[in-house]
Amino acid sequence: MTPTATFTAAELEAETERLFKAFLHVDCTPGKSWDYDACRKFAPLTLEINRLKKEKDAVILTHSYVEPEIVYGVGDFKGDSYFLSLKAREAKAKMIVFAGVVFMAETAKILSPDATVVVPDRGSGCSLADSLTGDQLRKLKAAYPDAAVVCYINSTADVKAESDVCVTSGNVYDIVSALPQQRILFVPDRLMGENIRTELKRRGVAKEIITSDGTCIVHDVFDAAAVADARARFPGLKVVAHPECTPEVAAAADFVGSTGAMMKYVKTSEAPYYLMLTECGLVGRLQVETPDKHFIGGCRLCPYMKLNSLEKVRDALAAPRADQIVTLDEDTRRRAARCIDRMFELAPRD
Incomplete structure (x- = not known):
């Protein structure tokens, strides 16, 4: 841990106690510990990051898959892609730090174009999102011109821009059922596509589901x-x-x-x-x-999510490098935004 700010002994002790209480029951990552000594090491960085957030008018979005010291130490919002997409759309902050993977940070930029959106590690890709490009999707669309193009939220901005509507694993059945087209081109997850086909059949919904061939390595x-x-x-x-x-x-x-x-x-x-x-x-x-x-036991680690760290969050917040700043072509961003807005229109309300 390499903090660049200094804090009093009382501040560090109070932060250590806060972190320890938050992590008390965590024991899910082989080779890592969140005991009191670990919390004492985290404390200078979490204090520094939380101070920087106020100075920079920043919000930190944390996916549930990143390490607990990020989720509970510095995260303003924690959850899955859909929840964080909503928070990105609602964000009024000047800066958004997305502790997750790159396609999620792209989604935040799509929905908050005026904010500076940064990702702690540009290498935090996704086997699923990276399995299909916008060019590849255009070729699939040409092969199935009568199909509604439905993209899973775990997709790149280029793929969203080529799609009719975005879905999550929570709203996909309702949205696909509501579409007037009988043929659905679902991308990029082949396995989810197979599960959609099975579930819609169980519900008595007649849809032809065609998929690309991506999968999640977890x-x-x-x-x-x-x-x-x-x-x-x-x-x-x-x-x-x-x-x-x-x-x-x-x-x-x-x-x-x-x-x-x-x-x-x-x-x-x-x-x-x-x-x-x-x-x-x-x-x-x-x-x-x-x-x-x-x-x-049974869970698996995502190597991409685990590229996020407190140090990288701090660096991206304090002085982001060019590779940490998410930029999108405005035409791509607008078309991708329409795809996501369509999801918000069609998704059932709780």
Whole structure:
């Protein structure tokens, strides 16, 4: 840890206590600790970042998959892509720091064009979003000219700009069902596309779902055999999966839903054990926010999300390098904004 500001002993001790209370139940990342000594090391940086936020009129958006010291130490809002997209649209701050991956920071720039949007590490890509380019999507559109183009929010700005409507894993079924077109070109997630096809059939909705071939390197590795083994070892276990998992895993789970929906399910259900088939950062949040719940192994780490760090957040906030600043061609931004606005129009209200 390399803070560049100084604080009094009392300030550091108070911040250490705050962090320790927040991290008390976190134990989900192999090789990392959030004990009192770790919190003491975090404290100078979290204090510095929180001071810089006020000076810069900045807001920090933190995805649930990044490390707890970012989520609970400096984040103003924490959640999944959809929730953070809403917060990006509502943000009036001069600067937005997006602790997540690059496509999420692009979404923030699409929705808050006047803000300076920065990403802590430009290398924080996404196997799913990076699986399809705007040029590739244009070729798919030419092959299926009668299809409505529906892009998952885990996509680049170029792909959003070429799409009719954006969706999340939480609102995709309602939005696709509402579209007048019978043929749907869903990009970029092949596995989610397969799960959409299955769920819409179960609901009695006749749609032809065509997909591109992207997958998430976190969620595509889970398998149904491991689920069966876990059930045998932990009677009463509830299995919670993301729709980016394979159809076989989705079928074996007790609940399939978005990041936000998974959190709600765990918080409102009762079970002796939970197996979370998603990224470990979400399990860390649940450990903090539902300390009475018991989680068994199974989560996977996203190497891209873990590129975020307090030091990188601080540097991007204090004096962002050119590669940390998100810029978009205005025509691309406007077309992508229409795609996202269409989602907000069609998404069901809670």
